[in-house]
Amino acid sequence: MAEPRTRIAFRGGGFVLGNRRWAPWIAFVIIIAGWEAASLSGLLPALFMPAPHEVIAALRDLVNSGKLGNHIGASLYRVLVGWALGTSCGLVAGFAMGVFSMARAAGLPVVAALFPIPKIALLPLLILWFGIGEPSKVATIALGVFFPTVVSTFSAVDAVPRNLIRMAQSFGLGMPDILRKVVWPGALPGILAGFRISSSIALILLVSAEMIGTQVGIGAFILGAGNLMQTDQLVAGVVLLSILGLAISFLLSLAEKTLLRWR
């Protein structure tokens, strides 16, 4: 009698994440097509939610009227200056807390106490200090960005392998060289990951800050449209924000790809 033969079945599939470059586009198309279909069929009343083609028309009007540049320009300026300011201060403070025991002991409780405060709550105070103009908006964003940057920088520096620092010391590198050649590149992955969070926070605070005391900026545009029940313009503003967010995320991915090629 013959022994039974069994082919070996493959059972190791799945749980491996590969590249699907086209998938996000398909998802976008499906969502927008579904939205348009729901609007056309009357499932989504135009009063509550405009159809995609109306949003596109609103965007086109915005471009044609020449106001798009004004709004985006004002918002970009506030976000960039605020984010850069908050980030650079946060990097310095985070680095100091990662490296010096004194800075860490003093800084940790301060950060713990101030981080959870919603920075937008401070906007009236900042307006009092800096006036209603640009500085108070920039300061709100900077303040909101500062704390998460401190925390992510501090833990990124802390996570730099100690054996690398000891190696550098054993070859006689001084403190500035060790910070520049070992700690900074070693902390960079964590710092860039922190940028993703801080840039989202900057956008959120931007919109909130622009809802007070200004006529230009994406936030002001959305608020104005909301007050007039112009939902097509409102959603157009939201779409602009989302495009801005995507652009930032794209730039960060690019930075990660070029700076962290070694990983």
Added chain:
Amino acid sequence: MRLLLRQVGHHYADLPVLEDISLDVAQGETVAIIGPSGCGKSTLLNLVGGLLPLQQGSIETLGAPPPGCLNPLTFVFQDFALLPWRDVAGNVALALEHHDLSRVERDARIQDVLALCGLSDFAKALPKQLSGGMRQRVGIARAIAVRPAVLLMDEPLSALDAQTRELLMEDLLAIWGRERTTTLYVTHNLAEAVRLADRVMVLSRRPGKVKTIIGIPIPVLERGKPQHAAALAALQEDLWQSIKIEAQVADREMLGEAQHG
């Protein structure tokens, strides 16, 4: 350069780790340090290398460092300690950049040590692209690039598989064939000790004291010859006998600590 240790002791908080270690290492001599886990071997090396502050006794070097020496006391680490964001040449360069060397001199040194360690074709490779053996070759290249007076090697081959270890030992011997550097070589591997060292210092279990120092009377570069195999095996057996009980007790102590601590 000679190395003189006199009654060196060390403790972490109230844990005594080393007691009364005295040792003279002659110019160009390799002393292997063996002893049970946790007896203070790494501590001793870090004291000699100035990575830990000296608490008791004295550690001195005697004599002038070799010409071109940039970093008299130089480590080779068990975990290689390579910067993952620098390529092979860049990792060697790290040890040189902060010294007053012209670019030409620096590049020449890098080329030189890479060739010596069989890494010339890998100068542009990142650590993650290298095997463990290749990574430690980079660690060794980086160490000899500074022309050290004393090499401090803390289990440099322990992270490697047996065959790679064998290959790297031959490489080390080949490098030492050109010029012998005074070396302290910590290892758990008795075969390594017997193969590479002029003398082997056996430490007792923690707190580590010098239990015995055994000389290996066969010239290092001749130890591969078959006529010495029996003598070396006998020496290895001697070492094993002197360390066996210590290792057994240390092993049990660890269990005790885990239960009580």
